[in-house]
Amino acid sequence: MLQIKNLHAGINGVPIVKGVDLQINAGEVHAIMGPNGSGKSTLAKIIAGHPQYAVTQGEILYEVNFKKINVLELEPEERAREGIFMAFQYPVEVPGVSTSVFLRAAFNEICKHQGAEEMDPIEFDEYLRQKIKLLGMDEKFVNRAVNVDFSGGEKKRHEIVQMAVLNPRLAVLDETDSGLDIDSMKIVADGVNKLRRKDNAILVITHYQRLLNYIIPDFVHVLYEGTIVRSAGKELALQVEEQGYDWLAQ
């Protein structure tokens, strides 16, 4: 589904990602772990298309419905319409725009692009309420401005609500566990697990292993100083938890 080949990228001329190769197939859950500053979040943002980062080399190919797409050529919104989703590490507050208006616009854009039927406000509200319940959030969030006056945990849960609403083929979860207490993390993980299917894939980016106790990955990769230094099964996460990252650096 997603193929990253020899990706080099940076910000303001400073290289951060230095030759990443990664293959993710439909139905798989991959985890990328790594210390602070290793380039994990940069990688997530590049997949989603953040304009601040410049790709200097390599490519990202995305295969969906038998068509191959060169992701780097697409605008962020075009990537989203093709089914790429990123849950933000720091979700942005959007004052004055209600969650239901915002998400309906997003949902309908994707439907329009994929040839599915769009929803009217009443239909969508009902749909959104279901997803909000799935993540154990209060229905009042539907009418509140996007992420405004949400607690840190609510913002993170709200990202997964959005994932549930938009039903992506590839979801990149950027440090979704940071700032969550254990109960919230379980709810979030439970929500993500419910969204796992054979035809979609999830890339979990995390600093700590604990989230991976709840979202069990098929593959774990360790990113260190901009390159993947080790890839293995889920046991690698435990090893990192016990021994840290230093042994992988050598």
Added chain:
Amino acid sequence: MISQSEKHETLLNRLQEFQRRTKGEFPSWVVDLQKQSFERAAKLGFPTLKDEEWKYTNIQPIVERVYHFPPETKLREVTQLKQYVHSDDINIVLVNGSLAQDLSNLKKLPLGLKILTLQEAFKNNGIELQNIFKKYDIHQEGVFVALTKALAHNGVYIEITDKAIIEKVIHVVHVTSTTDTDIITTPYTMIKIGKSAEATILESYLGFNPEVIYFTNALTDILIHENTTLKYCKAQSECLKSYHIGATRVWQERDSNFLGFSLMVGGEITRNNLDVVLNGKGASAILNGLYCVNGTQLVDNHTLVDHRQPNCTSNQLYKGILNGSSRGVFNGKIFVQPIAQKTNSYQLNKNLLLGKESQVNTKPQLEIEADDVKCTHGATIGQLNEDEIFYLQSRAIAHKDAIRMLSHGFVDDILSTIQNQTICQKLNLLLEPTFAAL
């Protein structure tokens, strides 16, 4: 300051011509008022950028043109008007300054509401009108106020009697409809609301022909008596090549409430003055405003709140969206007189610059002579945050739509302060083209 320019002379000639032409039409006190105002205007001449009050607003393009009065009063754009003016409201439609009976619905007015053309009121309601005029010292008035008064003939007088509660929106529509260029209209609205009454008034300034240059020099005087609440909104959506200079003067007595809103979207150059005198204990005023401009538009909002009595409150929130190479000016004066203890006054101006070339000059001006008061003010000028735009884009929303949505979000809170659905809908209608162009 007396301007020596020839153009100034031309305008004065125009005024003299007006006075010759209308001789005998008005009661003598009106003729006196026009004459005094004329002399005041002639003495002042037009301001330049050297004038503190006009420091950021160059009106040379306005005053260097030679205007004439509209040759006719027929509305060419009836369909367009009807999208905006609905029969559920009490409509007073003035086309090029003259009342259009067929577009207005002034029959069967609710009890306690009187609506007259200014000329009728001059003849029949001289005492009430003079009471309003007396509130203001003619020697303190600015040139454009003096100009409208010197030319006082077109306009409307609205009177709401004591204890009357008018549920429907009273909608005064000033529309300029012309194919001729360089038309001037000087609409003058006078409003008197009695004690313990309630009313909602919307004044709209419209034009539909984007090709013509015209000048609206508007004045509205509002007198609010004790215990009365007035919701008042001025919506300016003139043609993009036109000029609008307007003043609204509000005089409030004890325990009255003024809930004011100004929307400025049209016009090449707009200057809007809103002056509120809190002349009775416990009076409160809300002055909220929104301006959204694009291209080479210039919009200048000046507010003045004069706290003359104790225990009054005033709250101001003005927001602006500036696109293209447009310019915005906000100047908010708050005077607190020595007697006006326990004054509570708040002022905030927030601007969103979307255009690379757009700019804003914002300036609070507080003169506080009482010691037991609470006054705060602030101003912000900002741009949309790249992370905000990216967040929306990552949710499949196109860059352009993201900007639109975030701009909507920026104005949402201020629009929600208008506590009237009908007015809110109309303002949204006027804002539509602005947002479509973002």
